[in-house]
Amino acid sequence: MSAKACQGHAVTRDKASPPRFAYERRAPSDSKTSTEQRDKLTTLGSQATYERSLWSLGEETIGAIASPAGSGAVGVLRLSGSDAAALLERASGAKATPRRMQRRVLCEPTSGQRVDEVLACYMPGPRSYTGEDVVEVFGHGGALNMEALLELFCSLGARRAQPGEFTRRAFLNGRVDLARAEAVAEVIDARSRRALENAQSLLAGALGRELAPLRDGLIALTAELEAAIDFADELDGAPPLAEEQRAFLARLRAPLERLIDSSSAASRLDGLTVALSGAVNVGKSSLFNALLARERALVSAEAGTTRDYLEADLEWRGLRLRLVDMAGERPEGEMGALERQGRRLASERLASCDVRLRLVDGSREVRSVVRDEGLELLVLTKADRPEAQAQRGAWEVALAPWGDAALWTSAQERLGLEALLERVVELGLPSVAEGETVVVTRRRQLDGLRRASAALGEGEAALAAGLPPELCVEHLELALEALGEVTGERFREDVLDAIFARFCIGK
Template sequence: MQQQDTICALATPSGDGAVGIVRLSGSRAAELLERAARGVTLRPRRMVRVDLFDPESDAALDQVLVCLMRAPRSYTGEDVVEVYGHGGRLNMEALLGLFVRLGARPAGPGEFTRRAFLNGRLDLTQAEAVAEVIAARGARALRNAHAVLGGALGREVRAVRAQAVALAAELEACIDFAEELGDGAVGEGLAERHRALLAQLGRLVASYRRGRRLNGVSAVLVGAVNAGKSSLFNRLLGSRRALVSAEPGTTRDYLEAEVEWDGLRVTLIDTAGDRQHERMSVLEREGLALARERARTADVVVQVIDVSVAGGAGAGESAGGESAGGGVGRVVVAHKVDLLAGELRRQRCRALAAGAGGVGVVEASAATGEGLEALRAAVVAAALGDAAEAGGEGLGESRETVQVTQERQWEALRRAELALGAGLTALSEGTAPELVVEHTREALVALGEITGETFTEDVLDAVFARFCVGK
């Protein structure tokens, strides 16, 4: 490794705090600290209290605790010194300035983690998970980030890659024998190996559908005027945020609020109601346009329908969610069920379900609170692409496996999947093994990029640009 220059950065948030930490990494880390501490000799993994001085003016700076971690047993794999000073912006700036004057260079975003990766302390999935742990919003996101940081995803990808390596070796062995692979036991065995790999890749690729949403989704309430969207919005939040009235067209602008349901951060949005058969004022029209726009970009569209009125808008017509196949989740609410009883209620809800095209219908009432839990569960399920029934699988500890959350990883998995798929097709067409193995090699490159077994500077730049300074 030629990461010889020593970098420094503030490792804690900038602002007032009891303690602030400055981190140094590089071959001169211990030496710089010892100079600022007037010749104290640091011993690895021993916390010591020292006074720091400005070497030029001799002015006393801070009284701090310091700890040296020698290479390679440190976060970066280099010599690392952590300095625990009195928190506070000015004090921390003074400490950073001191180390810069002594010869350290201010670190760029993610530079510590980048060095950790280059020194083999982490694979690239783990490095990306470091940023995810820090940025996690919601319990599900945090839990998955910790699993990836622990190496779960890297292990899974390396296992697939190892099988692909073995497959490539087998194909290469076939080249020498110039065998016919289109049929026969050897060909079938190789095809089977392809299919097994594709199945494993398929699981990882599919996990991205959930994974990319772990850090938060948006759910928009849409429906006819007076359907009770704002009442539901308030009830779901547990606070009176939106105006509610018997007058149709109450909501004009849309309102947003953040909640966490079942470990998932949800931005809930209340919008202006739709009034299809009446003349709308300019304001109302604009409100509806806003609602439609918001519904177009939402992850989940919640269609609220007042079942107390006969022949209310059908579940089929919604302001958004027209691209249900494109990853938009849909939930239909049979609302104000408190106003109906017995057979009439059953009839109306059944009719609604029949017209909902397979989308789960939740019976609810903002007035009584009925169905709110089921509605929350249905929104989470729809957001994460779970089966329509809101069976409340919950955080499903046992069932849940590690999920791909990074577009970069997903893209590389897709490339590997396509390459192996092409290899399988080639195999079934009786293509020569030297050509089939080209596809396997392509898959190997893609898989190697995920964990960072192969990488380019551009890839690293893109990965670490999203980090904060000091991490």
């Protein structure tokens, strides 16, 4: 990474990997000082720190189509960099007024050939998405027309942007922290309302806000311990504070552990796969159709109507649920060759489902049902039948070990369906259903949180053992470093490469 690309950041040689660098962001300036850009070199031991004005980040102006591929009424093109406004003015022959949407006719400057009639908006930095001068152009949709617009600006001096380069610049210029930058891609890729809500919370800085008090507390405790080192003689004879400090660390660690635990729900934010399993003719396909509110599966009194499995989606409380109607279970000797093959496929699909609904016919003879491990609900079907109503009390005694994981339903009368769906969501996504915390979705973030938690645990142990404060400080500093990597106060170039390579071009 060039010195130009490191503006506004402290650059520290990473001892573990000499060719790479670790970075610490600096708060950006609120004013543009292009005429006073300067370098400072401060040597601290073996580390070198460079501070430069962040604004030369924008010397190379980039451009990209920001709207989805394909045809549409309107397409969006984005420019970012110090020449963004000048390029618009050259293409339109008119001055760009900041923060106003203006109608412009864009032409080739040399030939005068018309390219498109557009609306354009110029947003000077640092109050823009990237923190640099930004121009957004709204032209007529269509792949050929948008490519012609992009080619026009590239011919005037812009460079085609790399995937995620706009958001990368926003991060480097201090407009967003790294967790918020990653959330941009999650908002775009969300496949359910629940995933979108979580991504929007992350984009609004929810993770950074949850970590800020923890970080402030660690800094305060580190300062307290360092004071005990520097003024050991003056504090001689003062009452020991190790137990109080250890309890403080434990309180700081609790929200960190909640964030780590939330990651178990990350893979299911885009939706849950819910299996309907049980013996033949217990009402799986009937319940399947009732939940979907349409006839998707054939229903018959003949055993073995569903030979392998059927799948269909519905949305409940903003979460996509994929229902899987499994072939009925019965002794293998009663199955034909085709049904056995279908049961094998159904068993394989069952193993990959998030939540299992084990259906039992409530109108038949009462019996106990052993509860398996995993996310499972017991669903008593045909609750509207007189036989089921007559023995409901006996069923509740037999299924007492299931507690509130046993529910009554009737596909015919549509009884208990909403309660069943609520329990499915609560079981599959407990932290989201209870609203305790934002869900951590990125492996990189989870790794940093785990390292921070481990370092805090070591700090607690050191305080409990009465070890010298120097050792405790070392653990706290490791925790602070790990938290800094989560939000991007500290980062490495190769990590940024991996993060933003997954972005679409134009974002």
